[in-house]
Amino acid sequence: MSHDVAIVGAGIVGLAHALASIRRGLKTVVIDRDASPSGASIRNFGFITVTGQRRGETWGRALRSAAIWAEVAPRAGIAIEQRGLLVLARRPEAAAILEAFAATEMGEQCELLSGDAAQGRLAGVQPASLAAALWSPHEVRVESREAIPRLVDWLARLGVEFRFRCAALAIDAAGVETSRGRIRAGRVIACPGDDLSTLYPETYDRLGVTRCVLQMMRLESPGYRLPAPLMTDLSLVRYRGYADLPQAVDLLARLRTEQASHLEHGVHLIVTQGQDGSLIVGDSHHYAASPGPFASSEVERLILDELRETLGTSPAIRERWTGTYASAEADMFRAQPAAHVRHVVVTSGTGASTAFAIAEETLEDLFGPAPGSVLP
Numbered sequence: 001m002s003h004d005v006a007i008v009g010a011g012i013v014g015l016a017h018a019l020a021s022i023r024r025g026l027k028t029v030v031i032d033r034d035a036s037p038s039g040a041s042i043r044n045f046g047f048i049t050v051t052g053q054r055r056g057e058t059w060g061r062a063l064r065s066a067a068i069w070a071e072v073a074p075r076a077g078i079a080i081e082q083r084g085l086l087v088l089a090r091r092p093e094a095a096a097i098l099e100a101f102a103a104t105e106m107g108e109q110c111e112l113l114s115g116d117a118a119q120g121r122l123a124g125v126q127p128a129s130l131a132a133a134l135w136s137p138h139e140v141r142v143e144s145r146e147a148i149p150r151l152v153d154w155l156a157r158l159g160v161e162f163r164f165r166c167a168a169l170a171i172d173a174a175g176v177e178t179s180r181g182r183i184r185a186g187r188v189i190a191c192p193g194d195d196l197s198t199l200y201p202e203t204y205d206r207l208g209v210t211r212c213v214l215q216m217m218r219l220e221s222p223g224y225r226l227p228a229p230l231m232t233d234l235s236l237v238r239y240r241g242y243a244d245l246p247q248a249v250d251l252l253a254r255l256r257t258e259q260a261s262h263l264e265h266g267v268h269l270i271v272t273q274g275q276d277g278s279l280i281v282g283d284s285h286h287y288a289a290s291p292g293p294f295a296s297s298e299v300e301r302l303i304l305d306e307l308r309e310t311l312g313t314s315p316a317i318r319e320r321w322t323g324t325y326a327s328a329e330a331d332m333f334r335a336q337p338a339a340h341v342r343h344v345v346v347t348s349g350t351g352a353s354t355a356f357a358i359a360e361e362t363l364e365d366l367f368g369p370a371p372g373s374v375l376p
C-alpha cells in the first residue's frame with residue numbers, strides 16, 4: 001500500500017507537516033522510532049513565542065503558527081493555558097531595548113508599560129523594581145507533554161497513520177526503508193530533529209548543526225496566578241528580535257559585568273504557569289554534538305537566582321529535566337536531497353513557535369499552492 005506522503009519524526013515539526021498534508025487530503029503516514037513522542041517537543045515550555053523572534057521570516061512564521069495553534073487547539077482538545085507575554089525590564093538599558101522594539105513593525109499591537117504599570121499587572125507578586133515592561137498579545141501557551149499526544153490522537157482521527165517504534169534507516173526513490181520493513185510513499189518529509197547521525201548526516205555537517213542541551217524545572221505553585229508568561233533582561237540579549245537591535249549592545253555590556261555566569265551558561269529566564277499553579281522555569285544553553293546527561297546544580301542555582309530577583313520568591317522544585325534541540329546559526333533549514341524529499345529541521349529553540357508555518361511552506365514547495373483547505 002502506497003502513501004502520498006511519509007513523514008519521519010512525530011515531534012512538533014513532523015506533526016505540523018502531517019497536519020498540512022492531511023489538510024490537502026493526502027494519504028499520510030508518520031514514522032517515529034520511539035513508542036511515543038519523547039523529544040524536544042514534549043520537554044519545552046509549550047510557549048508559542050512571537051514577540052522576540054528574529055525579525056523577518058522567523059517572526060512572520062511565529063505569527064502564522066500562533067494563529068494555527070489557536071485554531072487547532074480546541075479541535076484537538078488541547079487547553080490554551082496562558083496567553084500573551086510580559087517582558088520585565090529591571091535595568092534602564094533593558095527598557096531602552098523594549099522602547100526601540102515597540103517602535104518596529106514587530107511591536108505592533110504590543111504595549112509599552114511603565115515600571116509602575118507593570119507592577120500593577122503583577123498584582124499579588126512581589127516583583128523587583130522595574131524600569132519598564134512590554135506586553136505582547138500574540139503568544140499562546142500549551143502544556144506540551146499533554147498537547148503533543150493529543151495532537152497525535154487528533155491527527156490519527158483525521159486519517160493520519162502512525163507507525164511508532166519504527167526507525168527510518170534510509171530514504172530512497174520508493175519511500176522509506178525502516179526497521180520494520182519498507183514504507184512506500186510518493187513524497188518523503190524527514191523531520192528527525194536533533195538526530196544528526198541517521199538521515200543525511202552530511203547535511204548537518206555542511207550546515208554546522210550541533211545540539212543544544214537545556215535545563216528545566218517545574219516548581220510548586222507560588223500561590224498566585226501570573227498574568228502571562230514572563231521574561232526578563234537576560235532574554236533581551238538572547239532572543240534575536242531584541243538582541244539584534246543596536247540598543248542591545250549597552251545591556252550586554254552591563255550584563256557581562258553583573259551576570260557573567262548567567263551569560264556563560266546561556267541562562268535566561270522564562271516563567272510559565274500550569275493550570276494547577278505550578279511554575280515551569282528555565283533555561284540554560286550548552287552546545288555539543290553529544291551533550292552529557294548530567295544536570296548541573298550551579299546552572300539550576302543561576303536560573304533560580306534570576307527567578308528570585310524577578311518574583312521575590314523561589315518555590316520548591318517538583319521536577320527537573322533536560323532537553324536537546326538541533327542548533328545552528330540559521331533558525332531552520334529545508335534541504336532537498338532528492339526531488340521528492342525534503343529534510344526539514346528547526347535549528348533553534350523555536351520549533352513549537354514556527355513549525356506550523358514551516359510545514360505549510362514545505363507542502364507548497366512539494367505540491368504547489370494549497371487549494372484553500374479548511375480544518376475538519
Ligand SMILES: Cc1cc2nc3c(=O)[nH]c(=O)nc-3n(C[C@H](O)[C@H](O)[C@H](O)COP(=O)(O)OP(=O)(O)OC[C@H]3O[C@@H](n4cnc5c(N)ncnc54)[C@H](O)[C@@H]3O)c2cc1C
Pocket residue numbers: 008009010011012013014031032033034036037038039040041042043044045046047048049166167168169191192193194195198199214215216282283322323324325345346348349350351352353354
Ligand atoms: C527545554 C526546551 C525548551 C524549549 N522551549 C521552547 C519554547 O518555549 N518555544 C519554542 O517554540 N520552542 C522551544 N523549544 C524548541 C522546540 O521544542 C524544538 O524546536 C522542537 O520541539 C523541535 O521539534 P522536532 O519535531 O524537530 O524535534 P523532536 O521533538 O525532538 O522530534 C523529533 C522526532 O523524530 C524522531 N526521529 C528522529 N530520527 C528518527 C529516525 N531515523 N526514525 C524515526 N524517528 C526518528 C524522534 O524519535 C523524535 O520523536 C525548546 C526546546 C527544549 C529542549
